[in-house]
Amino acid sequence: MSIALEIKGLTASVGTVEILKGVDLDVPFGEVHALMGPNGSGKSTLCHVLTGKSDYEVGGSARLDGTELLGKEVDERAALGLMQAFQYPVEIPGVRLEEFMREVGVARGEDPGAFGEQIAAQAERFGVTDFLRRSINDDLSGGEKKRSEMFQMGVLSPKVAVLDEIDSGLDIDAVRQVAEAVEQLRSPDVGILVITHYSRILGHMAVDKVHVMMQGRIVDSGGAELADELEDGGYDAVRSRLGIEAPKKEAAAPSVRDTLTDLPF
């Protein structure tokens, strides 16, 4: 079984703040893994570091199908087969989705006719045919945006797909549709990492592994039952099972009333 995404000892800091403190995570080809973790634990930072966002001082290793990603430019990583759907998909008014996809095809040296057919077929498959003529993500609902991103992945066939918070803000039906779209993306040629806060979406897909991130590290990995444990007992259940101390609450900030007492009114 070969590994699509192999992360070892990955660290990321901004100035003196260490956000990722040695992440180890493997996603084999053909598998769908879920990454869960409390707010601020470093999940989106992991995505940004994999894509090559330049804000971070990074260390360790992240390999895509055996090739080191760290140190490469954003477009080189994409060319190697890394694709991400972001927590907040960007809207690009004035650029039609179909036009954009065709341009990507040209940049990749694809045959325009065959690529056009592929766009139409995948649009049908992911139920986004109506969006092809519209600007990218402009005025699409949250669920529609996510479906549009899945469609782009369906056309471009990445080797590694990372989907940050694909179910946040979606209604119950849209969560199921997005989960089904992830299952449609599954193939022996791709490893998929799905970041989510809710076990609900995992009920609609056959997730192979669940990983839990806390304070910049993967602290536990297991099957879908791990997501159920989180649903029932929250992160405290996992913390107490693993003997991890809960993060200290920030000291209370001065109240607005205290701050305003010196003002002349």
Ligand SMILES: Nc1ncnc2c1ncn2[C@@H]1O[C@H](COP(=O)(O)OP(=O)(O)OP(=O)(O)O)[C@@H](O)[C@H]1O
């Ligand atoms: N560029 C940056 N500069 C300073 N701090 C940052 C930067 N990027 C991320 N952080 C901090 O790193 C921590 C992890 O953030 P991150 O967005 O990765 O969390 P997350 O696990 O995705 O949380 P959520 O579940 O809320 O999306 C947070 O405390 C965040 O404020």
Ligand SMILES: [Mg+2]
């Ligand atoms: Mg996040």
